[in-house]
Amino acid sequence: MIEIAQARKRFGGNVVLDGVNLQIAPGERIALMGPNGAGKTTLVRVVLGFYHLDEGRVRVDGFDPVAQRVEVLRRIAFIPQTPPPIRLLVSELIEYVARSSQIEAERIREEAQALELVVEEHWQKPFFKLSGGMKQKLLIAIALARRGRYFIFDEPTANLDPKARELFYKRLEELSGEHGILFITHRIEELAGLIDRKIYMELGKVVEDEPFAMDCPRGAASRM
Amino acid sequence: MKNLALVAWLDMRESMRSRWFLVYLVVFGGLMALFFVTGITDSVVMGFTGLSRLLLVYIQVTIVILPIFILITTVKSISADRESAILEYMLSFPISLGEYYWGKMVGRFVITFTPVFLALVGGIVWGAIQGAPIPWGPFLLYGAFVLALCVAFLGIAFCISTLVKSHDMALGSSFVLWIALLAFLDVALIGLMLQNRWSDSLIITLALLNPLELFRVGAIALFDPELSVMGPVAYFLLDTFGRPLLLAYTIFYPILLGGVAAWAGYWLLRKRDLL
Numbered sequence: 001m002i003e004i005a006q007a008r009k010r011f012g013g014n015v016v017l018d019g020v021n022l023q024i025a026p027g028e029r030i031a032l033m034g035p036n037g038a039g040k041t042t043l044v045r046v047v048l049g050f051y052h053l054d055e056g057r058v059r060v061d062g063f064d065p066v067a068q069r070v071e072v073l074r075r076i077a078f079i080p081q082t083p084p085p086i087r088l089l090v091s092e093l094i095e096y097v098a099r100s101s102q103i104e105a106e107r108i109r110e111e112a113q114a115l116e117l118v119v120e121e122h123w124q125k126p127f128f129k130l131s132g133g134m135k136q137k138l139l140i141a142i143a144l145a146r147r148g149r150y151f152i153f154d155e156p157t158a159n160l161d162p163k164a165r166e167l168f169y170k171r172l173e174e175l176s177g178e179h180g181i182l183f184i185t186h187r188i189e190e191l192a193g194l195i196d197r198k199i200y201m202e203l204g205k206v207v208e209d210e211p212f213a214m215d216c217p218r219g220a221a222s223r224m
Numbered sequence: 225m226k227n228l229a230l231v232a233w234l235d236m237r238e239s240m241r242s243r244w245f246l247v248y249l250v251v252f253g254g255l256m257a258l259f260f261v262t263g264i265t266d267s268v269v270m271g272f273t274g275l276s277r278l279l280l281v282y283i284q285v286t287i288v289i290l291p292i293f294i295l296i297t298t299v300k301s302i303s304a305d306r307e308s309a310i311l312e313y314m315l316s317f318p319i320s321l322g323e324y325y326w327g328k329m330v331g332r333f334v335i336t337f338t339p340v341f342l343a344l345v346g347g348i349v350w351g352a353i354q355g356a357p358i359p360w361g362p363f364l365l366y367g368a369f370v371l372a373l374c375v376a377f378l379g380i381a382f383c384i385s386t387l388v389k390s391h392d393m394a395l396g397s398s399f400v401l402w403i404a405l406l407a408f409l410d411v412a413l414i415g416l417m418l419q420n421r422w423s424d425s426l427i428i429t430l431a432l433l434n435p436l437e438l439f440r441v442g443a444i445a446l447f448d449p450e451l452s453v454m455g456p457v458a459y460f461l462l463d464t465f466g467r468p469l470l471l472a473y474t475i476f477y478p479i480l481l482g483g484v485a486a487w488a489g490y491w492l493l494r495k496r497d498l499l
Contacts, residue, residue, distance in 0.1 A: 049498075
């Protein structure tokens with residue numbers, strides 16, 4: 001369970017999280033929405049232990065993300081919105097992930113293959129020299145291979161073409177129901193059938209939190 | 225520990241592919257080659273000749289180049305990664321901040337110390353092949369001085385890198401620090417003392433706190449502790465503390481300084497927002 005209670009965070013004079021209360025149970029699939037500057041990314045960074053809260057508390061399965069970051073990050077697989085310009089070779093990045101997360105590198109290759117990315121072809125290339133789509137596919141493959149108890153995706157499909165998006169969503173549908181997913185997204189129609197709860201943030205507050213269901217199939221929804 | 229070694233190993237491999245490392249290799253390896261090509265071991269300046277003369281010239285070059293190279297290449301290791309969101313991604317894996325931070329530092333230490341030391345070893349070996357007697361004592365002590373200097377500036381650079389959130393600020397701070405330390409070498413110190421009538425004890429304290437001045441004093445004291453070569457402040461230090469104590473201080477103080485600065489950087493990393 002991810003528990004966020006009365007979370008408050010300021011940067012200078014700006015309040016970016018203003019008393020956020022949220023509980024995310026394992027297996028829940030949530031779309032986190034809101035305009036730019038609403039506090040979505042800050043909230044995610046608090047859960048990942050990057051920011052110290054000014055007030056309130058966050059726990060991930062009972063662990064404090066700042067004081068017990070290793071325990072927390074064992075449970076969470078994260079995909080950032082924009083792939084960072086990592087200078088490691090693809091092989092080195094995979095080695096870093098596999099050894100720090102204690103997973104088989106082969107699993108990352110398989111997940112990449114499912115997204116039609118042949119990792120071996122890029123093995124000795126620096127990560128930052130891959131195309132935007134390839135980088136994003138590799139980050140998705142890494143996250144899926146880690147089989148986190150929770151997945152946190154910050155607009156993960158922003159750099160993907162429609163086919164790659166479909167492959168990604170299909171792969172998510174195949175995941176068992178025990179994985180919780182928190183999507184930051186502006187395109188909820190693409191997530192039809194994948195999520196069961198929608199949270200809307202504005203000015204650092206949760207202003208809407210309700211169950212979500214969209215009847216039409218995702219393909220149709222994304223063309224709406 | 226496994227993750228610390230992993231981070232260090234990957235940082236070393238990444239550094240070895242970077243342009244700055246190539247320039248670093250060319251500077252130190254190339255300089256050593258240049259010394260031999262220009263016949264520096266055969267020349268006599270201020271009584272120094274052979275491999276002692278070579279070491280002396282190498283010391284002068286190291287004082288200027290090594291600290292700034294370490295500072296400008298290392299201050300970006302945390303600050304630039306923070307700006308480009310690399311830090312956010314790399315720290316989203318189950319790895320402790322200690323493993324990441326100290327792993328980066330170990331990797332960077334190996335990559336900055338090894339070329340300078342190997343160039344020195346290469347110079348000594350080549351000189352020995354040419355038939356020059358090997359000055360073992362100065363060579364080993366000089367190696368220890370270089371190690372201490374590397375630790376001092378790596379620690380300072382990592383501290384700046386965590387303290388300052390912008391890459392440009394980190395670079396700017398390194399330059400200011402380097403210029404300040406370089407300016408407070410012996411010539412500037414005596415100039416200050418004469419012109420502004422600062423107290424002698426303040427001038428001597430500044431000299432004892434400056435790792436560059438200590439490196440210079442210690443290194444030159446290995447060869448010929450004469451006033452004309454070392455300058456008045458350095459001569460005073462040597463005369464007051466004696467050679468063994470000064471040499472020990474020249475090794476241990478920079479290591480302590482670097483260690484404290486690195487620890488301060490780590491403390492800041494843990495206590496402040498990471499991004």
